[in-house]
Amino acid sequence: MQQAPRIPYPKSSVSTSPYVVSDIAPLRRVIVNAPSPTDYHLEVATGNFLDYNPPPVEAASQHKQFERLLRASGAEVLSIEQLLDDAIEEARASGQFTTWLRATMPRLAPLANSITGATLLTRTRQVQFQTDAEGVYRHIVDHRLGFTFTRDVAVMTPRGLVLGNFASPSRRGEASLMRFATEFAPSLRDYPVVFDGMEEGLCLVGGDLQVVDERTLMVGVGHCTDPRVAPLLARRLQMDVITVQMRKGDAVRWKPSYDLLMQLFLHLDTCFTRVDDKLAVALPYFLEAEYADNDPLTRFLKGLVLEPTVDAEQARAAISSLADIGWVRRFRAGSGEEDTTIGRLKLVDLVRPWGWQVAFVGGPTDGFDMEHFFRIVLAEHQKQASNLVATSPGHVLAYEGAPRTKTALEACGAKVQTFNGRDLWPWCGGPHCLTLPLERG
Template identity: 40%
Template sequence: MEISRRGLMGGVAAGAALAAAPSFAQTGASRFLSSDIGALKTVLVHSIVPQDDGFDRLSENAVPGLESDMEVATEQQAGLIRLLKAQGAQTIEVADALAGAIAATRRSGIFETWLRTAFPGLGLDADRVTAATILGRDPAIRNRLRDDGDYRHYADTTLSTMWTRDSAFMAPAGLVMCRSASGRRRRENMLLRFCYAHSPLLKDYPIAFDALSEGISIEGGDAMFVRPDLLLLGTGNRTDPRMGPLLAKRLDCDVLTVQTYSQDFIRPDRPGLEFPVQQLRVLLLHLDTYFTQVAPGHALCVPWLLEQAHAETNPLSRFVRGARTQGMIDPEDAEKSLEMLKEFGRVKLWKRGSGTPEDLGEMKLVDYLRTQGWKFTFVGGASPEGDQAVFAHFMATVYPELRRQAANVVQARPGRVIAYAGNPMTKAALEKDGLIVDTFPARELWAWHGGPHCLTQPLLRA
């Protein structure tokens, strides 16, 4: 779980850095993808390296954390890149796009203006700054001492940039630039906006909506086009609920919001800030941690939690009530957890163009999509009969595989998905439903609460 504070935008300088960006109005509507499935042609990724385990000024830790094996994590992520390429996708690396944007803007002064705003610690020596410097990979700035003999901090870790889905996502008519509530992750938003504005590698992708300029939080893991005219949007946890009607107006599509956690707006993260039911909200962090589209009218998702019939009888609620009764968890946190689970997955439809709401009653996501003829494969496979068997199945199989990001998959070719290894029951269920599942080892990656869907930012699908 990230710990961070409100970031500063520096509107004038950021506006100058965007001066050359093609606008949605200038380019007109272009079809980049029609949904979250289809043959993946071009995808933005950020390959990590072992040196990405650096320190961050927004952290409160006395010393840098070293919980992960970065050598192993680097090789595991490389397994995803190999699968994407083997299935015909062109991968664009953030580091390469950033280098291209710097080269294109250095002489004009746009780069220096942007650098002073987005990365002020590096702005005093802009002529020497490269993509590696900004990404914290330049040996000249790593682990340096000042003249007085103490540590000098130059650049923050950019490890979380590997979750490229969160910084932006592609809509049928162009890119939606996101805005994280986390000060740390908002640097990624600014970095990617600079790249899309100026990098030759990304020049063909116009920005259709800029959440940074709007000042409302959204993360791409919560957004999923399942049809050209229907966007699913997880809200309340990392994405502001006010985004639903706003995107319905700006993107001219219906927006089905899916409640993760109930709150009116997303407050900025700050160091040391604790959230209500924090562990449960991390488990169900984004829409794509509990639901992804795998084929036309077919989704992979967590069982029970997304159906109104199980709003209070789902296995997690049974566990929380029992643990509260036996004094195993804090009573107040237990009550908030039960409130969250009761409302979790509730949907509201915002109409395209007007952004007016359509009352769907108490339906949850699976309930609504069933009315549209959808098919579902559930994490952990088919459910047994009887309350005791269901509970045991959830705790022993569904919950561990959900934690290992079993619901978080990405499609590169129709009829097959890329998933983490280590979730055999979910893999077997997908195969039984007619899908080919390509897996790669990811023990270090799933521990960071993201999956293959999070690690990819599709730009173009056939």
């Protein structure tokens, strides 16, 4: 069988830009949004009208520890709430705040003179459990809990900011707030917006984007980021865009419920992140072509199809979806045209010829050990074991609770610093998602 041509490993060049030249370059400036005990937990945009949870007191404390580790690494840490406060002040001074508020969140317009960043983040009593003259609840604004994962709303590239856009109605407000901050906050004034998902009308979530170097961008597509984004980014950013299929499809559409496979492969950083110049961590099996339609989870599902109480149609759909995950395509910088010469590769197959090592979630795999997959791999994957953030090449921050993955990374020379994220990881995001780097390098 003829071997598919390899994509040459992209060579870095010296940069004079202040932005992000790779996802592992030394972290200099980063945006975070710590959950607060005063956060509001109600949202109705997706119909979850009784989906209310207690205030995230422990999650807030754990995030503060994460912030301390970021600062100890030498990074300047900016908070979304402060950026929104600064943006509000600037917008008021220019006479544009009330106009923006009425256009974006009209139910907040009567509060225009007293609104703060905390208000926009639903952390004040002004917008929580309000009632009308008859004592009936009056909903003003949905929660902003997803904003804890600041990576989702924007990604900095070598050329400037790429702003996100969500399929989920409950998260669209976060994208609007980020656009507002980039327009008015003085601390963000020097960062150009080079691509806006809302303006383009296409879904794009930052957890799907990873900067390899100044010429190459990886983009997970299919679940939360629309495949049609890729050629647009290649043209706009003048970068080669390598897409990684997270789910097969021509477009992203909102679904009222999330299935198990969506949680397993939600974003690219859910199952793959770079750790060092030639080291990455990945969920095993699904990003390698040799295991397509032959991984432990697929074999497990093929057995379940035979059980009389199992929905065979749903199980077969899951099997088909698993085989689709991980395949790559490349779109050329400038033209956005697809490079059809690379052959049929999955992501791990792509980076290994570049000289990258790949450490796996749960440690080294041994063929098709189904028990290891379910007891070790999935258990550590649930704790976002591959969703790590590099503070410099080979130095990463990770949640506690994935010891086999940590050992595998350390065996490859990485330094892994962990912190307690027990009340953060159930939200389906890890340290990579918790950070929006503005400057690296």
